[in-house]
Structures are given as C-alpha cells and as structure tokens.
Amino acid sequence: MDDNKLVEFLNAPLHVINVGLEGFAEELDAQGVPVVQVDWSPPAGGDPELAALLAKLGA
Amino acid sequence: MEAIEQANRAAVGRMLEADPVLIDVVPACEAIPALADGRKILHAGPPIEWDRMCGPMRGAIAGIAVFEGWSAGLDEATAMAAEGAFEFHPNHHFGAVGPMTGMTTRSQPVMVVENRTFANRAYCTVNEGLGKVMRFGGNDAQVLKRLAWLRDVAGPLLAKALRECGGIPLKSLIARGLSMGDEMHQRNVACSGLLLRELAPALARTSQDVQLLAELLSFMGGNDQFFLNVGMATGKAIMDPVRGIECSSIVTAMSRNGTDFGIRVSGTGDTWFIAPVEMPEGLYFPGFTETDSNPDMGDSTIVETIGLGGFAMGAAPAVAGFVGAGAASEAGNYTRAMTEIGYGENPEWTIPALDYLGVPTGIDIRLVVETGIAPTINTGIAHKEPGIGQIGAGVVRAPMDCFKQALRAFADEMGVSGQ
Numbered sequence: 001m002d003d004n005k006l007v008e009f010l011n012a013p014l015h016v017i018n019v020g021l022e023g024f025a026e027e028l029d030a031q032g033v034p035v036v037q038v039d040w041s042p043p044a045g046g047d048p049e050l051a052a053l054l055a056k057l058g059a
Numbered sequence: 060m061e062a063i064e065q066a067n068r069a070a071v072g073r074m075l076e077a078d079p080v081l082i083d084v085v086p087a088c089e090a091i092p093a094l095a096d097g098r099k100i101l102h103a104g105p106p107i108e109w110d111r112m113c114g115p116m117r118g119a120i121a122g123i124a125v126f127e128g129w130s131a132g133l134d135e136a137t138a139m140a141a142e143g144a145f146e147f148h149p150n151h152h153f154g155a156v157g158p159m160t161g162m163t164t165r166s167q168p169v170m171v172v173e174n175r176t177f178a179n180r181a182y183c184t185v186n187e188g189l190g191k192v193m194r195f196g197g198n199d200a201q202v203l204k205r206l207a208w209l210r211d212v213a214g215p216l217l218a219k220a221l222r223e224c225g226g227i228p229l230k231s232l233i234a235r236g237l238s239m240g241d242e243m244h245q246r247n248v249a250c251s252g253l254l255l256r257e258l259a260p261a262l263a264r265t266s267q268d269v270q271l272l273a274e275l276l277s278f279m280g281g282n283d284q285f286f287l288n289v290g291m292a293t294g295k296a297i298m299d300p301v302r303g304i305e306c307s308s309i310v311t312a313m314s315r316n317g318t319d320f321g322i323r324v325s326g327t328g329d330t331w332f333i334a335p336v337e338m339p340e341g342l343y344f345p346g347f348t349e350t351d352s353n354p355d356m357g358d359s360t361i362v363e364t365i366g367l368g369g370f371a372m373g374a375a376p377a378v379a380g381f382v383g384a385g386a387a388s389e390a391g392n393y394t395r396a397m398t399e400i401g402y403g404e405n406p407e408w409t410i411p412a413l414d415y416l417g418v419p420t421g422i423d424i425r426l427v428v429e430t431g432i433a434p435t436i437n438t439g440i441a442h443k444e445p446g447i448g449q450i451g452a453g454v455v456r457a458p459m460d461c462f463k464q465a466l467r468a469f470a471d472e473m474g475v476s477g478q
Contacts, residue, residue, distance in 0.1 A: 053476075054428060054429050057308070058425075
C-alpha cells in the first residue's frame with residue numbers, strides 16, 4: 001500500500017467487524033465508531049484435548 | 060465422521076417418527092411390576108442415596124413413605140430412610156419420569172403414554188398443581204390428602220375416560236400448544252386446556268358420579284401445569300427408542316436429583332454422565348429469596364431433550380417474564396441459541412413467532428462442547444428445606460462438565476483419542 005492510499009484509508013470512515021472479545025467492540029462503540037460484534041469463542045473453550053477429539057469426531 | 064452422521068440421522072429420525080398417545084392411568088405397580096414388592100421409591104435424576112439427597116427430596120421421601128403406609132409419621136419415615144429401610148432408584152431406570160423430586164411408588168396413579176411407532180410405553184404421575192405439593196418437597200396432611208384423592212378419584216376417572224375414547228394423540232396437541240404460547244415446561248396453559256377439551260366428553264360419558272366428575276374437572280381446569288406430566292411422559296416415550304444407537308452422539312436424557320445433574324447419550328448406552336447441579340436464576344414468590352432456594356431438580360428436563368421447554372422459549376414470550384429470563388422480545392433468542400446445539404429441527408413442532416422455525420431437535424454433545432452453549436432449562440424452584448414447596452421459577456443451564464465427560468466416553472467408544 002503506497003503512502004497516498006494509506007492516508008486515504010486512515011481518513012475514510014471505519015467499518016469494523018470485531019470477532020470474539022467484546023471489550024474491543026465496546027471501546028469503539030463508545031467512540032461512535034460503527035462496529036459489528038461477532039459472538040465467537042475457540043472450539044471447546046480452547047481446551048486442546050477436547051478440540052482434538054471434536055476435530056476427529058467431525059463436529 | 061460418516062458413521063456418526065448416519066447414526067444421528069437415525070436417532071433424530073426416530074424422534075420425529077414418534078407417535079405418542081396418552082392411553083391410560085394405572086397404579087404404578089401395575090405399570091412397573093418391580094414396585095409391587097418391597098419398599099421401592101423411584102426418584103428424579105441420576106442414582107443417589109439418602110446421605111447425599113437434598114432437603115426437598117428427603118421431605119418428599121418421608122411424605123411418600125407415610126402415604127404408602129410404610130411409616131406412621133414423617134419423623135419415623137426419615138429415621139427409616141436413614142437406616143436404609145427404603146430402596147431408591149431413578150425413575151429413568153423403570154421407563155418413568157417424575158417432576159422435581161419425582162416420587163413414584165406402588166399405589167400412585169401413573170399416566171401411560173404409548174409411542175405407537177415403536178410400541179414402547181412411558182409413565183409419569185398425575186400433576187398435583189402448584190404451591191405446597193410433594194414434587195417440591197411438601198409432605199403435610201394436605202399434600203397427602205391430595206395424593207389420596209388423585210389415587211382414589213382422579214386416576215380411576217381419567218383411566219375410564221381414556222380407555223373409552225381410545226387415547227389422546229399428543230403430537231398434534233403439542234403442536235397446537237406451541238402455537239398458543241406454551242413451551243411445555245413452565246407454561247402448559249394451552250395444552251392443559253386442549254387436553255381437558257379432548258377428554259371432557261369421554262369423562263362425561265364414563266363418570267357415574269356428577270359430584271366427583273365436577274371435582275376432577277375443577278381440579279384440571281384450575282391447574283395450568285396439568286399437562287406438564289403428560290408432556291414429560293411424552294418425552295420419555297419419544298426418547299427411549301433413541302437409546303443405544305451405536306455411533307450416535309445425541310442426548311437421550313437429561314435429569315437432576317437436586318444434588319447431581321445427569322445426562323445419557325445414545326451411543327454410550329445407559330451410562331449417566333454426572334456433574335454437580337446448578338442453581339436456577341429466576342423470580343421468587345413474595346417472602347422468598349435466592350437464599351431459600353434448592354439447586355435444580357427433576358426429570359422434567361426430558362421436555363428440553365425433545366426440543367420443548369427452554370428450547371421452545373420463543374413460542375412462549377409470557378414465560379420469559381415468569382422465569383426471569385428477560386423481556387418477552389428476547390424469548391426467541393433462547394430458541395435461536397439452542398439451534399446451535401440441535402442436530403435438526405422438528406417440522407411438526409413449529410414456532411409461529413419465529414417464522415415457523417421448528418424446535419431444535421436432538422441435542423448433539425459434540426455441538427454442546429464445541430460451542431460452549433449448554434442447554435437452557437426452564438424450571439420451578441423448590442425451597443431447600445423439606446416440607447415447604449415451590450418458591451419460584453427460573454432458568455438454569457445444564458452443567459458443561461456432563462457433556463465433556465460424555466464426549467470423552469463417546470470418543471473412547473468410537474476408538475478416537477485426543478492425542
């Protein structure tokens with residue numbers, strides 16, 4: 001991305017999709033930035049053993 | 060895994076093909092011959108012994124022992140229970156289910172629901188009404204008198220009417236109830252009314268005594284939860300043919316005894332996966348608070364297992380307020396969340412307010428563990444002390460640990476390791 005495009009990008013209105021932790025979305029929302037929150041968490045709450053089982057069991 | 064997909068399609072197929080019909084009311088020892096001998100008490104939830112039972116369960120056991128004539132009074136019954144004078148077994152081990160404490164003993168009348176597709180039967184006692192009742196741990200003279208009336212008057216009258224009319228098909232009745240605002244756990248107003256409407260002509264034709272008939276009609280008409288026990292027997296009759304399907308990860312039972320929460324999964328047979336039961340969050344009747352409440356209890360989660368109750372919250376916005384689950388407009392969110400853990404939807408049990416979304420059907424333990432979304436359960440709340448009864452209603456989640464244990468056992472059954 002050249003400098004002009006970067007400046008253009010930074011000056012354009014932000015369109016934000018936040019995945020996971022809601023705190024980031026709340027901060028942006030508090031500053032008036034439109035943000036879409038996607039409710040997501042790692043499979044099996046991040047437990048590697050259960051996630052491996054789920055991968056093999058085809059969840 | 061294709062084997063799991065095939066097994067789960069078969070499991071959910073059996074749920075959808077079920078044809079539950081309320082056909083009779085009989086003494087429990089007739090439906091469950093094992094109850095005829097000895098002092099057997101069937102209770103809600105997975106297996107538990109006296110020393111780990113909660114207050115209302117102990118209260119109900121003392122009460123039912125007096126009711127059956129095994130003890131002269133509540134104190135003697137409690138002492139006998141502690142000394143091992145009674146045998147305790149889960150309802151689920153005998154084709155039965157019971158709400159809250161779930162007492163089922165030899166002389167109580169049980170409603171018989173037959174699943175005509177698979178020729179199996181399930182049983183549940185007759186609902187006692189609200190307030191101080193045995194299912195919430197009530198055990199005083201008034202509670203025992205009502206149980207005697209159910210045994211001596213209501214049960215026989217209902218039996219005659221059901222036999223005369225050939226039974227009441229329940230699948231279509233529940234479909235109509237969903238369209239009238241019931242979710243079949245904490246709201247049964249519509250289904251109770253529809254059942255009464257279906258039964259009334261046969262009751263009139265078969266009752267010899269107008270005064271007794273009037274008593275029964277008044278009791279049923281004044282009990283908005285009358286259908287709960289019918290819905291529970293329906294759930295058991297639907298889910299029993301789903302047990303033991305090799306490679307299926309579908310939940311066949313969820314149940315709690317006030318101390319433990321247990322689930323069973325089709326592909327792991329009749330093993331219970333058990334974790335400490337959680338405390339409902341809800342609204343309390345005047346004079347009571349959460350410090351008075353007992354943890355979650357009852358076999359009634361069989362209705363969530365078939366996609367009703369908390370899974371059908373979107374059909375019953377009035378319930379969201381009653382159980383403290385938020386605004387009526389939020390009721391649909393509960394059902395939508397449950398679609399994340401349901402293997403399919405029921406095209407015959409739909410929710411008009413959600414554009415005729417079918418209720419989420421077939422809880423898949425893989426989806427529960429993957430998403431971290433535990434089944435939502437609508438429930439009554441009992442006082443933690445014996446003998447007091449219901450003090451509120453609320454919402455509770457099934458403990459995630461039951462599903463994690465079940466997933467590990469299921470993986471083992473499938474020859475899969477997490478390494």
